[in-house]
Each structure stands twice: as structure tokens, then as C-alpha cells.
Amino acid sequence: MTQDSKNILYYNPGSVFSNVGVLLIYQKNIQDQFELRPIPMGVDNISPWYIKLNPKGQVPTLVHQGKSIPDTLAIASYLDEQFKPSIFATEDSQVLALIEQWRQVRVLSLLSGMKTATQDVSQMAATLEASRQQVENYAKSNPDLAEAYKIRLDAHDDRSKILIDHDAYLMHKERLTKLLDNTEKALLDNNGKLLSRGQTAADVYAVSILYWLKSKLDKDILKSRPTIEKYYQEQASSPSFINAFKK
Numbered sequence: 001m002t003q004d005s006k007n008i009l010y011y012n013p014g015s016v017f018s019n020v021g022v023l024l025i026y027q028k029n030i031q032d033q034f035e036l037r038p039i040p041m042g043v044d045n046i047s048p049w050y051i052k053l054n055p056k057g058q059v060p061t062l063v064h065q066g067k068s069i070p071d072t073l074a075i076a077s078y079l080d081e082q083f084k085p086s087i088f089a090t091e092d093s094q095v096l097a098l099i100e101q102w103r104q105v106r107v108l109s110l111l112s113g114m115k116t117a118t119q120d121v122s123q124m125a126a127t128l129e130a131s132r133q134q135v136e137n138y139a140k141s142n143p144d145l146a147e148a149y150k151i152r153l154d155a156h157d158d159r160s161k162i163l164i165d166h167d168a169y170l171m172h173k174e175r176l177t178k179l180l181d182n183t184e185k186a187l188l189d190n191n192g193k194l195l196s197r198g199q200t201a202a203d204v205y206a207v208s209i210l211y212w213l214k215s216k217l218d219k220d221i222l223k224s225r226p227t228i229e230k231y232y233q234e235q236a237s238s239p240s241f242i243n244a245f246k247k
């Protein structure tokens with residue numbers, strides 16, 4: 001197999017959406033058909049070769065038979081199309097709505113954002129500004145990628161906001177509390193399932209994000225939420241989860 005014909009998931013082990021991408025592949029049981037290739041963030045993800053694959057410069061990105069698929073939801077739909085049976089139900093509006101609720105909590109803000117109104121974030125702001133400058137330099141020296149780099153700059157600015165804006169931190173903290181409260185209730189109403197129709201891509205998001213929250217933010221985050229804790233323990237004991245994250 002040549003380098004170009006390889007099927008690859010570009011990801012970063014510390015990133016929450018990379019967790020989602022990796023678990024999608026393991027849930028389909030197609031991990032032997034993909035190389036999971038970690039990339040250094042702040043370097044490779046803004047380089048021209050990567051921006052061509054994913055103009056937002058984010059992880060994960062799936063490359064399959066030469067086709068690039070950025071974004072976890074697009075990856076879930078694509079994998080279901082290409083590898084049967086379909087298991088993610090991304091055509092179901094209820095599934096999509098629930099996935100959106102999980103995606104809209106920017107957990108990075110809770111870990112590395114501006115937690116108090118007086119926190120000094122000047123160092124972080126300077127690092128982000130230097131990175132923005134680097135993106136602008138890449139854009140200048142790669143005029144053929146001007147449009148793609150505009151998309152990256154928007155993604156960069158959006159990320160900067162969640163890192164150095166205290167109101168953004170408060171908003172995401174509140175979103176997470178509401179999401180966990182709603183999830184506790186939904187699990188109670190649906191006999192321990194997230195959705196009454198059963199396992200879908202929404203579970204991949206929920207369990208991947210819970211795993212990230214527990215391992216990076218607060219191992220006791222589910223302490224007062226016994227139903228989610230039980231759900232999480234069940235999901236995390238599945239072979240796909242163990243193979244994806246625990247080996």
C-alpha cells in the first residue's frame with residue numbers, strides 16, 4: 001500500500017472529538033482497515049497538507065480511498081454508508097438533535113478556559129495570537145489555499161473565544177450542567193437508554209465526551225448522577241470502548 005492509498009484517521013489523543021472519531025471506527029469494528037495517525041496540534045493541523053484535507057484545521061479527519069471526510073458527524077454518516085450494517089442512525093432527527101446538544105458543550109472551555117473574571121489569560125492570548133499570525137502567513141504563501149485558510153481563521157477565532165472569554169466559560173459550564181441533568185432524566189425515562197430506539201451515534205458522542213470529562217476534568221463529575229454513571233460504566237465495558245481507549 002502506498003502512503004496515498006492508505007486509509008487514515010488523523011487524530012490527537014488528547015482531543016475530545018478525536019475520541020469520538022476513534023470510537024466510531026471501533027464500533028464499526030473496522031479498525032484493521034484504518035491507520036490511526038496522531039498529529040501534533042498547533043503544527044500539522046495548520047500546515048497546508050492538512051488544511052487541504054480539513055480547512056477548519058481540526059481533528060479528527062478521516063481519509064478513505066483518497067477521499068477526505070472532516071467532522072465527526074460526517075464521518076459517522078460516511079462509515080455507515082460504506083460499511084454495512086448501518087448502526088449510527090444519523091438520518092434520524094432525534095439522534096441528530098441529541099448529538100448537537102453534546103457537540104454544543106465546548107468542554108475545552110471548561111478545562112482550559114477563563115474560569116474567573118479576573119484570571120490572567122495574557123499568556124494564552126499571546127500564544128493564540130502567534131498561532132493566528134502563523135495561519136495568516138501560511139495563507140499568504142499558499143494563495144491557492146486562501147479560501148481554506150479563511151475557514152481556518154474562523155475556526156481559530158472561535159476557539160480563541162472559548163479559551164479567553166469568561167462569559168463563554170460560564171455559558172459552557174451551564175450548558176454542561178443542563179445536558180447532564182437532561183441526560184439523567186432521559187436515562188430514567190428510557191430504561192437506561194439514551195434514546196428509546198436504542199444504541200446510535202448519540203451514544204458514541206455521550207460516552208466519548210463523558211470519558212474525556214472524567215479523565216481530564218473531574219473524575220467525580222457523575223457523583224450526584226447515578227443513572228448516568230451506571231450508563232457510562234455499561235458503555236465503557238463494551239469491547240469497542242475497551243479496545244479503543246484502554247489497550
Ligand SMILES: N[C@@H](CCC(=O)N[C@@H](CS)C(=O)NCC(=O)O)C(=O)O
Binds near residue numbers: 015017018042155
Ligand atoms: N465539529 C468538529 C469539531 C472538531 C474539533 O473541535 N476538534 C478540536 C479538538 S477536540 C480541534 O481540532 N481543535 C484544534 C484547533 O482548532 O486548533 C467535529 O465534530 O469533528
